[in-house]
Amino acid sequence: MVNTQQIRPDADVPAGNGVTFEDVLAELADRRTEFREQRYVSKDFIARLKQLGLYRAATPTRFGGEPLAPADFLARIERISVVDGSTGWVASFGSALVYLAALPVATQAELYRDGPDLAFAGGLFPVQPAAPTETGFRVDGRWKFASGCMGADVLGVGIPGDESTGGKPRTALLRPEQVEIVQDWDVVGMRGTGSFDLVVRDVEVPREWTFIRGGRPTVDEPLYRYPTIAYAAQVLAVVGAGVARAALDYAEEVGAGYAGVTGAPKLADRAYYRAEIAGAEAALHSARAWFYELSHEVWDAVVAGDEATDEQNARLRLASAHLAKTSSDVVGRLLEISGTAPIHSAHPLQLLHGDALVPKQHAFLGPAMYDAAGAVLMGMPPTTPGFR
Missing domain, CATH: 2.40.110.10 (Butyryl-CoA Dehydrogenase, subunit A, domain 2)
Incomplete structure (x- = not known):
């Protein structure tokens, strides 16, 4: 069983009409196969995510929004992704309203005329x-x-x-x-x-x-001074982290009780399995810690009225790419040490492996980000267009 409380212990608060985050996650656990088979998240469940405030988390306050600090939004997306990566990915685009802050103010007023949940x-x-x-x-x-x-x-x-x-x-x-x-x-x-x-x-x-896209906002609120493209990369990277958490929870639970058909010792009795589990925990927690630390640092700067520096932007981009890669690597290693069971196409680790691959492959998070970030950190121009 996945333990989403590891991600955000204080997130089980009412989200409207008495609905809690836990209520919505429980429904998601029941419906994730439905979404996978039909290949999209149903609109009625998008409405449930709206009840959690995810689609007003980047709406300007002046239009009724309740903007969240990036790290708080990221933690919510990560928690959803532990249950289902696809739904976490879709929910992550609640942050994309930061792009719309570049629209004329009159257009935004019309856009949010019927309410802030968009x-x-x-x-x-x-x-x-x-x-x-x-x-x-x-x-x-x-x-x-x-x-x-x-x-x-x-x-x-x-x-x-x-x-x-x-x-x-x-x-x-x-x-x-x-x-x-x-x-x-x-x-x-x-x-x-x-x-x-x-x-x-x-x-x-x-x-x-x-x-x-990434243009100068016409609304002056702190969220729209946070690096826009870096934020877009972060919300995708954190989906991979949620998927990796789900894979680790599964591997630890199953490993403690699974014995192969050959009569060999159960997985948890094998030294290599225990060592890989421990290494994966260390890798994922380390990558997450740096990722969230940087998000808090840059947010504190923009709330104080400072502009995020090129170096801060580069570190956000680098930490996002690193988290996406680490998350994918973690799931890949768990697959390798789990014997023959994951060769079945519907095996949980096989499904999670496919999900973890997607963030790492995204253009915002691929290998080119390391080169671009390294260039900026050494005082050179970024080597990738749209890096900031």
Whole structure:
């Protein structure tokens, strides 16, 4: 049994209508197979996540939001991911509303007119051409990896930038009824994220309903001074940490009682198994500690009115990549020492291994981040576009 209380012991508080975090996690444990099989998190469960405040955790206070300090939001996502990585991944995009803070204030007021709980999903790549019009852009094309799109209230697609964006791409916002969702998500990990393709056919989007990803916010609140792209990397990395925690909990519980069909000693009686479990615990806890330590440090700086430095941003990016890799490595090693049982496609460690692989493979968290962070820490420009 996974022990999500290890992640955040104080999180079992009412989330609205008497619902607690534990209530929602228990429901998730019952429904995660459903989400995996249908390949997306159902919209009614997105509504449950909204009750936990996850989809107002990055909404500006002036529009009724209840912004969370990044570390607090990350801990919640990690805890969900212990139960189901796909749902943690989808819930993590509650943080993506920090991007929308770059919209004109009047647009944001309209966006949050019906309330602060807004589920946003985007298929930003590949960036597709969009012909300028007198009032905006004519959008037409197909975009990939729109995680959580089946439960989204608003969708975004990537279009080119121009001189006014400093070369950075824009995101154009659309209503769900303006977008066709093509359900072609067939993967070995994070099967339930619903990271489907978005298709838009000849829709004019007003300029004020577009924003520069990572652009300067029009709302001055502390959360929007925290490094935006680094935060986007953190929320994905912490999903991997939750998956690794679930794998360790499983390996420790099963190892204490499992004996192979050959009559060999149970796993916990084998020195190599005990040593690997201990090493995995040390590795995961160490990577998590640095990850959260940096998040608290940078948050304290921006709350004090300081701008996050290039070095702080680089360390956030590095710690995120390191956590994602460590988490994946932990699950991989547990798979290796668990005998023949995990060769079955539905074995829990096999499923967790696929889920743990996904964050590490993400462009925000891949090997290039080590090179870019190392360059910045030695006073050089980052070697990867969009590092900050």
